[in-house]
Amino acid sequence: MGSTFPATPAMNSELAQLLRSRGLHATAQRLAVLRALEACPHGTVDELTQLVRDDLGTVSKQAVYDALALFCEQGLARRVQPAGSVVRFDPRATDVHHHVVCRTCGALADVEAELDTAAALAVATRLGFSVDEPELVLWGTCATCQAHPPSDSRRSASLRAPSSRSNSPDSQHHE
Numbered sequence: 633m634g635s636t637f638p639a640t641p642a643m644n645s646e647l648a649q650l651l652r653s654r655g656l657h658a659t660a661q662r663l664a665v666l667r668a669l670e671a672c673p674h675g676t677v678d679e680l681t682q683l684v685r686d687d688l689g690t691v692s693k694q695a696v697y698d699a700l701a702l703f704c705e706q707g708l709a710r711r712v713q714p715a716g717s718v719v720r721f722d723p724r725a726t727d728v729h730h731h732v733v734c735r736t737c738g739a740l741a742d743v744e745a746e747l748d749t750a751a752a753l754a755v756a757t758r759l760g761f762s763v764d765e766p767e768l769v770l771w772g773t774c775a776t777c778q779a780h781p782p783s784d785s786r787r788s789a790s791l792r793a794p795s796s797r798s799n800s801p802d803s804q805h806h807e
Contacts, residue, residue, distance in 0.1 A: 664683075669721060677719065700721050
């Protein structure tokens with residue numbers, strides 16, 4: 633199998649140590665999922681599964697999803713699902729950062745900016761919320777879609793952010 637993201641012995645050793653430091657077995661499958669996550673930050677389960685298959689040969693989508701769920705529990709990955717978008721997995725699980733999402737094509741990128749999350753958390757606390765994960769999601773149109781706007785018929789309605797005025801349960805919880 634030809635890997636699209638060649639693993640060096642040093643990389644495998646580092647990733648194996650990372651898994652062991654969390655009390656996890658460093659299996660070939662878990663190592664391949666970690667390598668895929670590093671090669672494809674913000675990857676979907678389908679994208680990551682394909683990378684792992686390219687690396688190992690065969691693996692079920694469920695096995696990749698199970699590894700990703702375990703990595704999220706252990707603080708090795710972060711589940712990101714902007715409203716109306718597919719679930720993606722972010723290898724930057726421990727640092728607070730935010731995302732920007734293209735309404736047209738669904739592209740997702742990290743936002744590296746100093747934001748006053750303390751002020752937002754204070755307001756949320758006054759409103760009676762106990763925030764467990766501060767994240768700001770910015771919505772807009774990426775440079776590629778601005779340069780080559782698709783016709784309205786090709787624009788995905790599922791990528792549009794829900795209206796902030798919507799009170800339906802579906803607009804608040806997406807699984």
